[in-house]
Amino acid sequence: KAGVTQTPRYLIKTRGQQVTLSCSPISGHRSVSWYQQTPGQGLQFLFEYFSETQRNKGNFPGRFSGRQFSNSRSEMNVSTLELGDSALYLCASSTGGRDYEQYFGPGTRLTVT
Amino acid sequence: GQSLEQPSEVTAVEGAIVQINCTYQTSGFYGLSWYQQHDGGAPTFLSYNALDGLEETGRFSSFLSRSDSYGYLLLQELQMKDSASYFCAVRDRKLIFGQGTELSVKP
Numbered sequence: 001k002a003g004v005t006q007t008p009r010y011l012i013k014t015r016g017q018q019v020t021l022s023c024s025p026i027s028g029h030r031s032v033s034w035y036q037q038t039p040g041q042g043l044q045f046l047f048e049y050f051s052e053t054q055r056n057k058g059n060f061p062g063r064f065s066g067r068q069f070s071n072s073r074s075e076m077n078v079s080t081l082e083l084g085d086s087a088l089y090l091c092a093s094s095t096g097g098r099d100y101e102q103y104f105g106p107g108t109r110l111t112v113t
Numbered sequence: 114g115q116s117l118e119q120p121s122e123v124t125a126v127e128g129a130i131v132q133i134n135c136t137y138q139t140s141g142f143y144g145l146s147w148y149q150q151h152d153g154g155a156p157t158f159l160s161y162n163a164l165d166g167l168e169e170t171g172r173f174s175s176f177l178s179r180s181d182s183y184g185y186l187l188l189q190e191l192q193m194k195d196s197a198s199y200f201c202a203v204r205d206r207k208l209i210f211g212q213g214t215e216l217s218v219k220p
Contacts, residue, residue, distance in 0.1 A: 033208070043213075048207055055206075056206050058207070100146045101161060102158060
């Protein structure tokens with residue numbers, strides 16, 4: 001089975017712009033979660049989607065949003081980028097019944113200048 | 114609030130045994146997972162404990178005590194390739210990750 005894929009792998013944006021990141025889960029996985037990873041804050045949960053519905057949400061401002069499509073692919077969007085949004089954004093998929101066992105993609109490294 | 118505490122760094126020598134502890138304080142708890150992340154790589158799932166006790170998977174074992182809100186990951190017969198960051202994660206309605214422990218294995 002192919003693993004979780006994320007595009008793009010690297011992105012450089014300027015403050016005030018918006019960005020869309022994409023994630024394709026492992027085939028058959030219906031749950032997709034997004035995390036932000038920074039050296040100082042570790043892995044922070046953004047949100048989780050299951051069958052096109054947001055099931056859980058972390059403590060991030062409304063500038064961070066996401067969605068999931070009928071084929072389980074997911075996108076996250078960050079609007080009005082701030083310098084502090086520079087981070088590695090990781091997507092993870094799971095079968096839903098075993099959400100403690102998540103399969104992570106390689107991440108998108110976002111740099112905001 | 115919700116918090117997970119684990120040591121920031123641990124150093125050990127090849128062939129040795131190392132234990133990485135994790136204490137947690139969360140509003141809900143269904144179980145404790147452990148993940149490994151090499152530099153520049155994606156986190157990979159190692160183990161999960163929903164009930165008290167020890168789970169063994171090859172050289173790695175994980176332990177949970179729900180009454181003490183405590184768990185640990187035990188790595189035996191350390192190899193250089195075990196140098197990585199290790200994260201504990203509490204399964205509430207979502208996964209809440211600790212800050213990670215950077216393990217350095219020396220020859």
